[in-house]
Amino acid sequence: MYSEKVMDHFMNPRNVGEIENASGVGTVGNAKCGDIMRIFLDIDEEGIIRDVKFKTFGCGAAVATSSMATELVKGKSIQEAMQITNKAVMDALDGLPSVKVHCSLLAEEAIHAALWDYATKNGIVIEGLEQPKSDISEHEEDEEY
Amino acid sequence: MKKPIYLDNAATTAARPEVIEAMLPYFGELYGNPSTVYSLGASSKQAEENARGIIAGTLGTDPKNIYFTAGGSESDNWAIKATAEAYATKGKHIITSKIEHHAVLHTCEYLEKQGYEVTYLDVDENGTIRLEELEAAIRPDTVLITIMYANNEIGTIQPVAEIGRIAKAHGVLFHTDAVQAYGQVPIDVDAQNIDMLSASGHKLNGPKGIGFLYIRKGLKLRSFIHGGAQERKRRAGTENVPGIVGMGKAAEIAAKTMQERTDTERALRDHLIGRVLAEIPYARLNGHPQNRLPNNANFCFRFIEGESLLMLLDMAGICGSSGSACTSGSLDPSHVLLAIGLPHEIAHGSLRLTLSHETTKEEIDYTVDQLKMIVEKLRSMSPLYEDFVKHGK
Numbered sequence: 115m116y117s118e119k120v121m122d123h124f125m126n127p128r129n130v131g132e133i134e135n136a137s138g139v140g141t142v143g144n145a146k147c148g149d150i151m152r153i154f155l156d157i158d159e160e161g162i163i164r165d166v167k168f169k170t171f172g173c174g175a176a177v178a179t180s181s182m183a184t185e186l187v188k189g190k191s192i193q194e195a196m197q198i199t200n201k202a203v204m205d206a207l208d209g210l211p212s213v214k215v216h217c218s219l220l221a222e223e224a225i226h227a228a229l230w231d232y233a234t235k236n237g238i239v240i241e242g243l244e245q246p247k248s249d250i251s252e253h254e255e256d257e258e259y
Numbered sequence: 260m261k262k263p264i265y266l267d268n269a270a271t272t273a274a275r276p277e278v279i280e281a282m283l284p285y286f287g288e289l290y291g292n293p294s295t296v297y298s299l300g301a302s303s304k305q306a307e308e309n310a311r312g313i314i315a316g317t318l319g320t321d322p323k324n325i326y327f328t329a330g331g332s333e334s335d336n337w338a339i340k341a342t343a344e345a346y347a348t349k350g351k352h353i354i355t356s357k358i359e360h361h362a363v364l365h366t367c368e369y370l371e372k373q374g375y376e377v378t379y380l381d382v383d384e385n386g387t388i389r390l391e392e393l394e395a396a397i398r399p400d401t402v403l404i405t406i407m408y409a410n411n412e413i414g415t416i417q418p419v420a421e422i423g424r425i426a427k428a429h430g431v432l433f434h435t436d437a438v439q440a441y442g443q444v445p446i447d448v449d450a451q452n453i454d455m456l457s458a459s460g461h462k463l464n465g466p467k468g469i470g471f472l473y474i475r476k477g478l479k480l481r482s483f484i485h486g487g488a489q490e491r492k493r494r495a496g497t498e499n500v501p502g503i504v505g506m507g508k509a510a511e512i513a514a515k516t517m518q519e520r521t522d523t524e525r526a527l528r529d530h531l532i533g534r535v536l537a538e539i540p541y542a543r544l545n546g547h548p549q550n551r552l553p554n555n556a557n558f559c560f561r562f563i564e565g566e567s568l569l570m571l572l573d574m575a576g577i578c579g580s581s582g583s584a585c586t587s588g589s590l591d592p593s594h595v596l597l598a599i600g601l602p603h604e605i606a607h608g609s610l611r612l613t614l615s616h617e618t619t620k621e622e623i624d625y626t627v628d629q630l631k632m633i634v635e636k637l638r639s640m641s642p643l644y645e646d647f648v649k650h651g652k
Contacts, residue, residue, distance in 0.1 A: 130640045145604030152642040169642040173566035
């Protein structure tokens with residue numbers, strides 16, 4: 115069902131964890147759908163992503179796309195990170211089953227959400243970045259179990 | 260590949276060596292068509308009737324009431340659609356439950372599109388229907404009650420004899436999907452007032468592609484597969500003789516070994532449940548604590564997701580399931596777990612382990628040891644667990 119690369123990133127996920135006092139944190143997805151991704155970014159004065167960590171609740175593809183997305187943005191500038199699409203994440207993983215494509219979208223959104231948090235905290239505008247639409251906190255207010 | 264620890268016997272089972280041995284001649288030298296007049300065909304016919312007799316004996320009924328089909332789903336489809344059609348002049352209302360197998364649920368949904376009305380009964384937190392709700396749901400136009408004998412995911416056994424009594428008292432037919440229960444618990448179709456019962460071969464160490472529908476004598480159920488005169492003109496098509504022979508053998512062994520086998524499985528299963536609940540925090544058992552299939556355990560582990568859990572178990576050489584195998588293509592958590600009142604995020608973290616007569620204590624202990632490490636690993640990378648630890652939510 116999954117490619118070898120997906121299995122590798124699922125079994126040995128890169129950059130799992132948290133960053134204390136992160137420059138930006140983004141959480142997307144919701145537990146109802148079974149996927150939540152949280153990405154922590156450490157961005158220096160030059161706007162370079164020095165470090166990145168993630169935590170994910172979800173299926174094998176959700177873990178693998180989170181892991182791959184963190185690998186792709188690490189060491190990149192903010193503008194370079196903005197260029198990383200869900201397709202780039204999927205390609206880097208040698209593809210995903212069609213029912214799991216949404217996981218790669220979530221990974222892209224998680225990066226954007228963390229960048230949005232960074233931009234908001236620092237009062238800057240990142241070209242092409244829009245407010246993330248699927249932040250977990252919004253869902254929690256919307257849905258009562 | 261090393262032989263896996265197979266704890267997914269509710270999905271399917273390995274055919275017993277005796278079953279395979281009994282079947283083999285009917286692929287080879289005894290290939291005759293049972294409908295023919297020469298002796299080669301007669302030996303097939305005889306083998307088929309022998310199997311029918313064994314199965315009828317396990318249910319306390321006459322062999323004439325057993326109709327072989329291609330499996331549980333066909334039996335469910337036949338029972339429900341044919342009853343709906345045959346009794347449409349009496350009414351077009353069917354009662355079922357929210358936790359049925361999709362073979363029943365999707366058949367009912369199909370009938371709804373054809374103008375039938377279906378009541379889907381709720382279940383309590385253990386997955387048992389409420390008899391007073393069943394009785395209250397019966398209307399003058401109700402023609403069928405179809406409630407599963409035991410649930411495929413959480414193992415809960417329904418009060419079948421009471422359902423049968425209520426159905427009979429109201430003059431409504433009662434069908435039960437016994438695909439998971441047949442061979443695991445004693446069934447008596449007369450004592451329990453069961454009018455129709457579906458079963459499948461591959462759930463009781465028999466072959467795949469064979470099942471049967473028991474139909475009480477006198478019910479005016481029409482043929483579902485039209486064609487030749489096989490199965491007393493009610494199910495056309497040259498019989499799956501090897502399958503029928505295999506199912507008969509499997510049913511015979513299942514009945515003969517039932518008491519001892521299920522006692523052993525139940526003890527091992529209780530050991531599994533005991534260890535998991537004692538050693539893994541934030542775990543819960545789904546399904547009825549006592550009234551459940553002897554080989555079924557179903558858990559939810561908070562803060563983690565089932566597919567990841569299954570993949571890591573697979574890496575450790577353990578086969579389990581999260582929800583039913585049929586559910587895995589969809590992204591929604593199991594309808595059964597939602598029906599017993601679990602919120603979505605907890606339902607996503609479910610694990611079903613179902614034992615067989617071959618399961619050993621060593622396998623169970625290894626599984627629990629692995630499970631502890633896997634659950635811990637997945638929680639360490641779960642944002643839900645992080646929030647729970649930091650904020651208590």
